[in-house]
Amino acid sequence: MSLDAHLVVDRGGFRLDVRLAIDNGEVVALLGPNGAGKTTALRALAGLQELSAGHITLGGEALHQTPPERRPIGVVFQDYLLFPHLSALDNVAFGPRRHGVGRHAARERAAGWLDRVGLSGYTNRKPRQLSGGQAQRVALARALAVEPALLLLDEPLAALDARTRLDTRTELHRHLAEHPGATLLVTHDPLDALVLADRLVIVEDGRVVQEGDAATITAQPRTDYVARLVGLNLYRGHATGHTVTLRDGFTLTATDRLDGDAFVAFPPSAVALHPHQPDGSPRNTWPATIAGIQRHGDNLRVQLDGPIVVAADITPAAAAHLHLAPGQTVWAAVKATETRAYPAG
Template structure:
């Protein structure tokens, strides 16, 4: 039985959230989605900060749908941490136990233990304004865990950090989450945070779950444009007839996979080869294209191409120079059938 079982229904004006969630003991689930998808609304509903319009919320078999936030045994780390500016790091961490009725001495002993665990014993008396971003994040995590939460909620916990601090803090956070015996929900827009920290991913768009599964499944078989962009794949939908998938535009993509009926075809930008003229002895997927955009992408360049299909391709700077690439350049694009993945579109992955 899952530790958390919920169906979160929240109606706020034009927006309607309807999301089912289940998280097992010791499991970390990442909730991903574009801006406005309902991620933070779902987290606030779990924390009791946004009331449910319908559905239910059960944690460890107990119905918490109408339970006030302070009685939920839920720990929350907000995106901006929201540490109390007038309290020291120690008193920030002790705040939760004190609200639960623990005496001051015991609460401070609990805070000291958690500050030791996150490596901040020497900074216990510092106010938040004297902490770095990474240190504030660790204090916020210690404060959330000090209440011995059954459910831990993390709202973009690494978003406010610079790249170097983020790398170090992500590894440290992974260690703490692995040791947390309760259920954890991580809200993030960063696919790397989700892939590193979570056991399972749930993707929502427009207040609904559009895909759910482990990282390998979702990265291999995206089901929406948002997910495809998240994992860096070109994605198309059409009708399969064996190894051929006909798109709505009439363009046909060939794959080694055999599919029938409503189907997706996906391939990475690195699989797209560019040629100045139609190639001879070419792969089974070739088409004329016009370059519309070119940008730096890591050590390579990512180009956008218009034509029978809109596609992203990754090429080396040397190849770009050889092809004399610039917006408006006419090219031929090619993708080997063996580089594509075709799979049914009718039933979402679970």
């Protein structure tokens, strides 16, 4: 294990208490809503935020009392924080120089890294002469040039436009796959996490609420935030056989048989809308009121109020057929075969 950390930070009324373990060659994404503690965790690892308690061990060496400049860590900040008065080459050479590498050797190493990120022709350009994607690659090269045991990425694609983000994400994936050390990616974007990371750690209110590979987390979310992240409707209740009774008494039928506290989840695409109570196979039906309608890819995302709050995805043709409008009453239906139930404990 390269990184073994227990990060405890008390700041005002907020307390971060997170354990992180990352192997060499592994990319872990730290996900969570704004204010969850993601950036605080990154700053604590980098030495920019003092720990209230806990520890940071990297490659078997305790780092929590080591000054930031002496930690074998590379950081790519959200806004890149390139030195505006230095060329791209000297920005990348800065880290090795701080680590005692001679000027000529540091510049040679920097030139090599700029070549690896596809910027060999940009060595003399200042940050203001670079596009957003180019600046991001210079920042990545600067972080990797110190040959870090731990690479920290703070929302590395957030400042880019959609097209540049797509291309840069692909490039970043390649460089992270080649990085021999541990990598922590802090992001609020599930796509960045799913594409770039081997494992996800979800934090809310300064605590880890779920962790695992993408398949596990997307299949069995355990909080409303994670459910929204992976695009599922999620409810908690008590299961008896195939029936899950929610806290307000509403029941959902699932194919999975369980007994005890349980989650039940289904995708918005599994929700069918009808003008009248449907007959036939759907075993979960209830009256609902349309709270809102918005575009969602090629479909429409319909927000429903009623005994449960639900998101439903339907085609524009179906919406036109139903003459949907906010405030309208419809019947929602979900087949039991479309739901998943799993233990909440």
